[in-house]
Amino acid sequence: MAGRLQGKRCFVTAAGQGIGRAAALAYAREGATVVATDRDAAKLAGLGDGIAAMPLDVLDDAAVKATIEDNGPFDVVFNCAGFVHQNDVLNCRDEDWDFAFALNVRAQWKVIQAALPGMLAQGGGAIVNMASAAGSVKGVANRFAYGTTKAAVVGLTKSVAADFVTRGIRCNCVCPGTVDTPSLGERIAANASTAGSVEAARAAFVSRQAMGRLATPEEIAELVLYLSAPESQFVTAQAIVIDGGWTN
Structure with a gap:
């Protein structure tokens, strides 16, 4: 089904590589105008037509707000930025914990907070957050800080979905296995x-x-695309696992 996002505006974080880049390309393929952001501007090269590449550090609250307000309103937001620390409860440092929550959770909050008023003003929108099978679904060794933040993403997602379900906003998260x-x-x-x-x-x-x-990034991006497109309009507040049977 071509043109699933025709006329829509999509905002993607961490679009320079991996799942974020694959999602930005999938959005553009389906007719969307995409604002693709990444902290490393060089990684955004070569994204192609329909995609505006913009450097953005999602830890900079003011920059997040300005970028979204200057380029919105958006119909779709995909929060993809994150970092995987390898630690357990005994060797997790304070700075690891703080950084993990700042990037994996707080940045999602700030992106949604900036984008949501525009979505509400135009009657609705779709938000997709990056969670993980690790932490969100099962405990994984040596992923203490990461797993904790990804469990928090599920709570963030369900809270946003519950608060705005009657105002046209859908909010879901994806929980990949190893990509x-x-x-x-x-x-x-x-x-x-x-x-x-x-x-x-x-x-x-x-x-x-x-x-x-x-998994390939493109396989995960297809689920992100589905959750962003009109055919998933009855889907909200879900943490959807895509892990090749890892958590079965």
């Missing part, structure tokens, strides 16, 4: 010495997926 992104590549490299090699570290991530493979 083959540059971010995962960084974690694989970090685990290489412990695992014995990069190949062994990658194999460990693959082995925990029931399907025996990693």
Whole structure:
């Protein structure tokens, strides 16, 4: 079904790579005008027609507010920015905890807070937040701060959905399993010495997926697209798992 977002305006964070980039491209493919943001402006190169690339640090509240107000109103917001700390409750540092909540949770709040008035003024909109199977659905070893923040994203999502369900706003989150992104590549490299090699570290991530493979960013982006498009208009307040059977 082509043109599912024809005439819509979409806002995406962390659009420079991985799932965020795949979602921005999917939105544009379906006819949307997309504002694609990332802290690293160089990563936004080559996104193509229908996509306005804008550098943005989502930890900068004033910049978030200004960027959304200057380029909105938006029909769709996809909160994709995040960071994965590898720690447990004993070795989680204060700065890790604070940064994880600032980027994985607080930034989503501030983006929604800035975009929601415009959505309400035009009668509705769709918000999609990035959660994770880790923390949101199951406990995962060595993901203490990350898993805690992703559980918080589910609560944030359901609260926004409940508050604005009668005013045309839908808010959902996606909970991926292990996705083959540059971010995962960084974690694989970090685990290489412990695992014995990069190949062994990658194999460990693959082995925990029931399907025996990693997800592609494009597969996750298709779910994000569905939650952003009119065919999901009866779907709100949901944390939807897309994990290849990992949490089964």
